[in-house]
Amino acid sequence: MSQTRLLALVGSLRAASINRQLAEAAAHTAPEGVEVTIFEGLGDIPFYNEDIDVPGQVPGSATALREAVTAADGLLLFVPEYNATIPAVLKNAIDWASRPYGDGSLKGKPTAVVSASISQNAAKWAHGDTVKSAGIAGASVVESAHLHFGSIGQRFGESHPREDAEALTELAATVRDLAEAARARVDA
Template sequence: MSQTRILALVGSLRAASINRQLAETAVQTAPEGVEVAIYEGLADIPFYNEDLDVEGAVPVAAQALRDAVAAADGLLVVTPEYNGTLPGVLKNAIDWASRPYGAGAIKAKPTAVVSASISPNAAQWAHGDAVKSLGVAGARVVESAHLHFATIGARFATTHPREDAEALTELAATVHELVQATRGEYAAV
């Protein structure tokens, strides 16, 4: 069987973001035969504008995202919560990956959402909005692969998530569920 490729889209652009650290930990938990890669370059993509989305003239950064999503077997979306919703950079990535309408790179792509915030709410609002946006965009949302992290400022204040046995176990389970979905070994929710 060929290698399974999971593309991680991280909604925080900050280099030291705990959400990014969670994605890095997911990379570490990938079993043999599975590659989890964090997409770099979300900050370079212009806001979605149909006037820019012209065949043969799509902005290079947006086309690179579309190509990466198309080449992946599944998506792992890691979202913080900004003002009660998902970050604009993540929503923008979903918008670009969903076009052209009905045939975008995200169509039918198995996708899991990991949400994390400093609040006890565990970014549940951002999670819900991400799931909604991804579903409307055509992704195959894999509910059984979702994961929520609360109070991350305190929990990971002095340690990277890769040093937290529970976080490692939970992220490994999420990656496993997502990989199963890419292989058609799950029941759609």
């Protein structure tokens, strides 16, 4: 069996972001045969602009994202909630990966959304907006792999999520469900 490659995109650029820590913990839970890689450089990608999305002018950072999404068997989107919606950096990544229209690297890609917020709402509004955006952009959203974490400041304020047995169990289930959907797509 070949390796199943999952790519994590983290919607927070902050180095100490709990969403990033959740992505790290998800990578830690990956079973044998599954690799989770966190994409570095979302903050370097310019806002999507069709004027620069032409051969010979596509920024290298956007090309790197598209190539990473293409090479991945599935996507894990980690989304905090900024003003009750998806962070611009993650929405921008979805926009770049959705192009060229109808044939972007995101097309048909099994995708799971993990939301986390300091509120008890668990970033469910941002989660919903991310699911909507990724789905409209062409991703194959894997509903069974979705996950929500609320009150993360209290829950993970003193320790990394990989030290929380319940979080690891939930993240492992998300990674497993997404990997299964990715394998099913490859085998189809």
